[in-house]
Amino acid sequence: MTPFPTRRALITSLLASSFALSGAFVAAPTAGAATTAAPAASCTVTPSPDGTSVTISGEGFTAPRKLNDGESTQDLSVDASGHFLLKRFQKNANYTVLAVKEDQPYVFVNCKVVASDTGTGTANPNNPTPPGNNRGDRNKGRTDGRQAGIAAAAKSCANAPVADKSQSHSNAYWQAWQQAADRAFDNACDR
Template sequence: MYRRTRRAVVTSLLVSSVVCGGAVVLAPAAGAAVPAASCTVTPGPNDTYVTISGEGFTGPRKLNDGESTVDLAIGPDGTFLVKRFQKNVDYTVLAVNEDQNFIFVNCKKVGTAATPKPENPQNTAPAQPGSRRDIAQGRAAGNQAGTAAAAKSCTTKPVADKSGQQHSDAYWQAWTQAANRSFNRACHTN
């Protein structure tokens, strides 16, 4: 739905510029030294908003999110910076005048290592002994242990180290089954 709206906006801009007699300029003329324009969308902390930044633009410009279009404040150096709460949409920077370079530029989504997604505390907290989550954690740990043991040698099966943490019998049973299954699969044994 968003792509259709954006295509309709871009198509109407292109058609109107041709009907009005103007030439559509998608790239700079040969010999001109105009830098390429770019736009990026970066998630904010806790994934509550996105920051949209761009460079290499000439004003005036508009930002389109597939449903609405707003004016952008382009600085004298050709850059802009905007924060928006619509996170799961495709953003496009549109030219306002038909003689501008780069009629439209699709913004590229990028991640950031500075703001890692917070872990779900429900998944990191210890599970109740014997609960489904406790058994699932045992299976996951056993699967990793079996794969790691097989990578070292297919002659030595994985052995649980029960000295470090207190877990229920159900956890250790799930761990053993998953470790053996993972080890056998990796070593191609029955």
């Protein structure tokens, strides 16, 4: 009688293994699909060095959008690349970006407060002296963005340029970079 329970245990373990493996194969495409999803929308609030105002910037949004500060709501000017930038004097507020249409992704995104860019180098320990929000930084962003847009178009007109934000730059640099990259890419691809 011992062979029968052993055979049943063997068949049961084989069936359990096949179910476990089939579940792994079904789950694998879902995990791959998550890695190719569109980048998430984000919003940051950066206090000015003197503490009198905040700069609110966002990326990855589709227009139209509204900004809520807990007491009031105002329309946001979102550009074609999904970015917005504005200055507010209400410093101690929790800002949220809201969708206007029901079918928009990222219905609401809470803005994250980041450290003020004082030019002291404390914003990123890997880059000891990040540049400030000045004309030179904006011009550098335009130059770098233009080169990135042309390079992206040379590879393929199907993939727009994406900024590598692992380097520490000011908001002015990144905004100028994105605008110049989009413009150069569109011109090179005859859009």
